[in-house]
Amino acid sequence: MTRWHLRERFRSNPMWFDAVVMVMVMPWTMTVTNGLMTQDYAASQMPGWFFPLWGLMYSLPFLWRRTRPLWMASGIFAAHVVQLFLVPMVMPSNIVVPVALYALARYEKPRRARFWLAIVLAGAAIASVQWGLVDAASGESVGLVEKLARITFWLVAATAICLTSWFWGQWNRQKDLTHESWRERAEALERERQQGMALVAQEERNRLAREMHDIVAHSLSVIVVQSDGAAYLANHDEIGDPEARLAQVNKAIETIGQTARTALTETRRLVGVLRQDGEDLEMAPAATLDQIEELVIQLGSAGIPTSFHVEGGADLHAPIGEGAEMALYRVAQESLTNVMKHAGVNATVEVAITHTADAVSLRVSDTGAGPTQSDGLGHGLVGMRERVAAWGGQLNAGPRRGGGFEVHAILPTKNERKHP
Structure with missing residues (x-):
């Protein structure tokens, strides 16, 4: 097992590391307490089994140093209460007090940690008085001046050590909290990024x-018109020369095939993009204004007289962006699809694109019968209006004077995507 694996295991389960520390401390504290059996203190009057148990009271609480610091503090506090009654001198095992205070300051709630700080400081004051009353080497009482000096020394030393441990623990606690806030912020940003994607x-x-x-609606409309025309020519021998009719039928069939192949290619491309997951989603290329002429040519091949012209040029204004061009392209496609559905025979279609410094407009007008009230065109108009409105534009659609129908879309050249 590598050092990295050990570090990660100890980090994920802090009791493992604390157990190692406890095992290292335990022999030392038990040696210290067992050594008191032969000393001339009140502790020497205790039975032999008491001393190992007393040593465990100093070391066993280390098992909960980070996970249950209150348990650690309670165990060590009990061990030192016993010491106050049995041994009037400082012991090497007293070093566990600042360790416990550090753990409380770093891992326990601040209010509880401050409560235990007050207890430790009070205990340090009591212990300083006790340790200052007798000589550590002989165990005999000393003079008043020496007593005051010794009490002052132990009081200052114990307080300094305790406060140093406390503030060190507090400093590390603040560092932990800062790192945790950074981690939470990073996770929140990552969640926002994932949600945005x-x-x-x-x-x-x-x-x-x-x-x-x-794509499907437009292509099927072309196919329906062409197939109906081919069927009509094939079933009416009285119309024109047979070779001319056969040529027209072949042309219609070729148009049907070409339209179907184009629609199939586009559909496969879009389905391929839709099948991709989440952040790997590939943005499909958008149609442009230049491709509107292809729609007009396709409509003309279906037998509907069409005209297409452009006024001005894209150099008159700043680029309107792919999204805006796509919106106008779809408006043209939907409008020409509706022409094939509703305009009827003998209809003509005019498509015009106008560039000015402030706007780009698309006008699709026909001389046909126009839609009826129950043909569902309203849903298509709603979709077209939503597309144009998303880029800050306007769309007007309705019957023309003298017959026919017109769709007029205007997009400002200074546009940006608007979200609902």
Whole structure:
């Protein structure tokens, strides 16, 4: 077992280390107390079994030095009460008093620790008087001046040692509390970081889910329009030249295949990102304004007359950001999907992007029949408005004068993401 493993084991279970200290102290304290059997003190009148027990009272409490410092203090206090009655002199085992006081100051609650400090100082004063009344070598009484000098010496020495141990324990307690507060703060910051990453991941998943819906809805609308047109041409021989009809059917089928492959590729990409976990979530690349023209071309290949033009340029303003461009792209995609669903035959579509110094606008207008009251378009408009509002923009949608429907989205060039 390495030193690191030993240190970690002792740190995780402090009684193990305290037990080692107790085993090291026990022979010494028992030797000290057993040596008193032959001394000319009141202790020599005690039976032989008493002295090992007395030595245990000095050493056994070390087992609870850090986990139960009050137990340690109580055991050592009892041992010293016995000493006051049986041995009128200082003993080497008295060194355990500052050790116990240090443990109390560091590991016990401050109020209880101060209570025991007062007891120890009172005990030190009583012991100083007792030790100062007799000579340590002869055990005989000394003169008054020498008594006062000896009492003063022991009182100052015992008090200084006790207070030094106490303040040392208090200093280490404050250091422990500081380290603990740092650790708790670090853990709190780590939890906040994890929560923030989880929120970002969840927000990205929600965005990807919305994008998947947009991709599938748009692609299926194109496929439905193309397949209906191909079926119509195939079942009506009276329409035009057979070769021309066959070419149109083949073109529709090619468009269906291309649309389906594109949607499948996009869906697989989004599903792959959604399957990733938490902090490893890869942010999917966002669509841009330049890709709106591809949507218009795709709609034109479905047989709906379309036009697309751009006024101004992106150099007129600061970049609006990928998120804002994605919002406009999805508005265009949803609007063109609704055209295929609701505009009807003979409808034409115009898509315009306008750049100014203050805003970027997208206008999608058609000359079709427009939506009915029960076609569910309201949910799509709500989603478009939420996308645009998230970037500080506005979206207006409704019937046009003279027929048709128009969606107009405006995003300011100085935008930032707004959270609900």
